[in-house]
Each structure stands twice: as C-alpha cells, then as structure tokens.
Amino acid sequence: MQERIYLSPPHMSGNEMKYIQEAFDSNWIAPLGTNVDKFEEEICDYVGMEHGLALSSGTAGIHLALKYFGVGPGDYVFCSDLTFAGSCNPILYQYANPVFIDSEPETWNMSPVALEKAFEWALKEDKMPKAIIIVDLYGQSADYDQLLPLCRKYGVPVIEDAAEALGATYKGKKCGTFGDINIFSFNGNKIITTSGGGMIVSNDEAAIKKMRFWATQSREPEKHYEHKEIGYNYRMSNICAGIGRGQLEVLEKRIESKRKIRYLYEEKLKGLPIVFLPVTKDSSSNYWLTVVLIKKESQVRPNDIIGFLEENNIESRPVWKPMSLQPIFKKYECFKGFEADLGEKVFEDGICLPSGSDLSEAQIGLVIKLLLKLFKSI
Numbered sequence: 001m002q003e004r005i006y007l008s009p010p011h012m013s014g015n016e017m018k019y020i021q022e023a024f025d026s027n028w029i030a031p032l033g034t035n036v037d038k039f040e041e042e043i044c045d046y047v048g049m050e051h052g053l054a055l056s057s058g059t060a061g062i063h064l065a066l067k068y069f070g071v072g073p074g075d076y077v078f079c080s081d082l083t084f085a086g087s088c089n090p091i092l093y094q095y096a097n098p099v100f101i102d103s104e105p106e107t108w109n110m111s112p113v114a115l116e117k118a119f120e121w122a123l124k125e126d127k128m129p130k131a132i133i134i135v136d137l138y139g140q141s142a143d144y145d146q147l148l149p150l151c152r153k154y155g156v157p158v159i160e161d162a163a164e165a166l167g168a169t170y171k172g173k174k175c176g177t178f179g180d181i182n183i184f185s186f187n188g189n190k191i192i193t194t195s196g197g198g199m200i201v202s203n204d205e206a207a208i209k210k211m212r213f214w215a216t217q218s219r220e221p222e223k224h225y226e227h228k229e230i231g232y233n234y235r236m237s238n239i240c241a242g243i244g245r246g247q248l249e250v251l252e253k254r255i256e257s258k259r260k261i262r263y264l265y266e267e268k269l270k271g272l273p274i275v276f277l278p279v280t281k282d283s284s285s286n287y288w289l290t291v292v293l294i295k296k297e298s299q300v301r302p303n304d305i306i307g308f309l310e311e312n313n314i315e316s317r318p319v320w321k322p323m324s325l326q327p328i329f330k331k332y333e334c335f336k337g338f339e340a341d342l343g344e345k346v347f348e349d350g351i352c353l354p355s356g357s358d359l360s361e362a363q364i365g366l367v368i369k370l371l372l373k374l375f376k377s378i
C-alpha cells in the first residue's frame with residue numbers, strides 16, 4: 001500500500017531549523033526569547049495589528065480573552081455553534097454559560113439572523129453576554145458587515161476565533177483583525193504550525209499587557225515571587241516560536257497550494273452530487289481544508305467516503321459536530337437562523353478531504369480517482 005495520505009499534515013519550509021539553531025546557539029531555549037518577540041512582531045505585521053501575544057495554544061488565547069472581558073461564574077457568552085470545542089471550552093473554564101449561534105448557508109459561519117434573535121432573547125431575559133466568539137470556519141471569513149453592527153448595537157465585545165483562518169481576508173482585510181481581541185492557532189494541522197501554539201493579536205495595548213501578565217503566572221514585578229492574582233502557564237517556548245518564524249515565511253505559498261488543491265477537486269469532481277464550501281465574493285479563503293457536502297439524494301454518504309479512503313490508507317474527516325449537539329454542551333441555549341439546524345445538516349452531509357499543502361499531483365490524483373470510483377460503484 002502507498003504511503004499514508006494525511007488530512008493536513010505539518011509542512012516545513014526548511015528555514016525552521018535556522019531559527020531553532022539560533023535559540024540553541026544562544027542557549028535561549030526557554031523561557032520566551034528572541035524568536036517569541038520576533039514571531040509576535042512578524043504575525044502583527046502580516047495581519048496589520050499592533051500587538052501580539054504568543055501562547056501555548058489558541059484555546060489559551062480564548063481563555064485569556066474571556067477573562068479580560070470579565071467573564072466569570074454565571075455569565076453568558078455567545079459562540080458560533082459549528083466549530084471545534086477549543087472555541088468554547090474556555091467558557092466553561094470560567095464557569096460561564098455558552099449560548100450557541102447556528103450557521104448561515106453562505107459561509108457556514110455565524111448567522112446574523114440567529115445572532116439577532118439571541119440578542120433579543122438576552123435583552124428580554126437579562127442575560128446579555130459579556131463577550132461573543134465569532135469563528136472563521138475552515139479558513140472562510142464570517143460576514144462581519146452583518147455581525148459587527150449587531151455586537152456594537154448591544155455593546156458586546158468581540159473575540160474573533162481565526163484559529164483556522166490565518167491569511168484569509170474579508171473585504172480585503174485580514175481575518176484575525178475584526179474582533180476587539182483575535183486569536184490564531186498553530187496546532188499541528190493548521191495552515192502553519194509551531195507544533196503546538198497560538199497567538200492573540202489586538203490593537204488594545206492595555207489588554208495585551210494584562211493578558212501577558214496572566215499568561216506568565218501573574219508574577220508581580222518584584223525581585224521575589226509575588227502573586228496577587230490567579231495566573232496561567234500559557235506562553236509559547238522560544239523553540240516553538242522558531243518553527244513559527246520559518247513557517248510564516250511560506251504562508252502565502254501554502255495558501256496557494258491549498259487553493260490549487262481545492263480547485264482541482266472542484267474541476268475533477270464536477271458532476272458528482274457534492275457542493276463545495278462556498279467562497280463568497282467578499283472574501284478570500286486560505287483554503288485550509290477542502291470541505292464538501294454530499295447531496296441528500298446521493299447513495300454515497302460521508303461515512304462511506306471516510307471508510308473507503310481509510311481502506312486505501314487515506315485520512316479524511318467529518319465536519320465539526322455542532323457544539324449544541326455535544327453531550328457536554330447540550331443543555332445550553334442554541335439560536336437558529338432562517339434555515340433551521342444548518343450546522344447539523346453540514347455535520348450530517350459534510351466531509352473534509354485531504355488538503356495537505358505538500359500533497360503531490362500523484363497523491364491528489366489518487367484521492368480523486370478513488371472518489372470517482374466510489375460514486376460510480378453505487
């Protein structure tokens with residue numbers, strides 16, 4: 001059998017070792033160090049934000065942002081429903097209540113219609129959220145022109161969860177710049193990786209300063225170890241940041257490779273009963289993963305595809321299962337848009353196809369050949 005084809009494996013540029021070597025040469029392995037400072041600056045320059053805070057994960061970033069907005073026990077936080085659990089687990093870390101907002105058909109991101117309903121409910125019930133987490137799913141920006149005015153109308157600060165969307169844009173502006181606080185993930189399967197890591201970016205210097213303090217165990221500026229507040233060990237290591245610097249140099253190339261993969265699938269799978277995750281006219285995706293919906297009328301279901309590809313040593317995955325359907329989050333409110341249960345439909349019919357930026361033509365050709373074979377055979 002051929003070498004395993006993964007969904008979206010790490011793809012090194014070759015320059016990562018240069019930055020790691022510099023850290024070794026200066027014996028500045030940890031804590032923090034030049035690579036961390038530079039990586040923060042370089043990401044900020046790339047997206048056009050003023051301040052960055054490199055962290056051990058994107059989830060840590062969401063946690064710190066929630067804390068910064070004063071989210072505590074019994075509070076409410078709105079969050080996109082169709083997402084990965086890393087978006088909303090931190091709401092529970094703060095003993096607050098998530099309120100989930102379903103997707104809209106254009107981008108599968110947060111529905112403005114559902115959001116408006118949720119705000120009306122919150123006003124009536126006196127459950128106005130302390131913050132709202134808006135996700136840019138699979139590298140496709142949410143519709144900020146619709147969502148942000150609603151958040152402003154109700155005076156609720158926005159955390160943009162751009163974990164999957166580094167390099168994507170909405171109306172020419174980079175994802176990760178629409179929230180008051182914005183987060184990225186550099187986990188192993190993301191468009192660029194630091195092996196594990198994340199970053200907060202914001203134009204609010206005071207916010208970054210406070211979150212930096214919490215992320216380093218809330219150590220007071222004293223010679224001895226003095227602590228007045230709860231703290232976290234959330235910073236990124238100088239080695240991981242070195243990987244990130246080498247990766248950032250090739251981000252645009254990675255987006256281009258992934259864009260080609262998406263359009264190759266689209267061209268070669270024409271005629272099959274599948275629909276691709278839309279890229280809207282207002283946005284440019286980073287094409288992190290090619291995601292398709294299998295039409296209801298098709299005999300081939302997503303699990304058939306996942307199983308068949310797996311038999312051929314190829315990894316594919318279901319779309320995220322909406323948070324409101326997860327046993328741990330089931331008891332919380334979820335608001336729907338025009339099309340009820342859109343996230344659930346996307347989950348039932350969706351599949352993420354192999355999208356690694358280092359897929360060879362032969363590998364992608366094999367995946368396409370197998371898909372065509374499976375659809376023909378049923």
Ligand SMILES: Cc1ncc(COP(=O)(O)O)c(C=O)c1O
Nearest residue numbers: 057058059084086087163185187
């Ligand atoms: C949408 C989304 N939010 C948050 C996270 C959490 O990021 P991390 O894994 O770096 O904690 C991820 C990815 O892992 C994600 O895909």
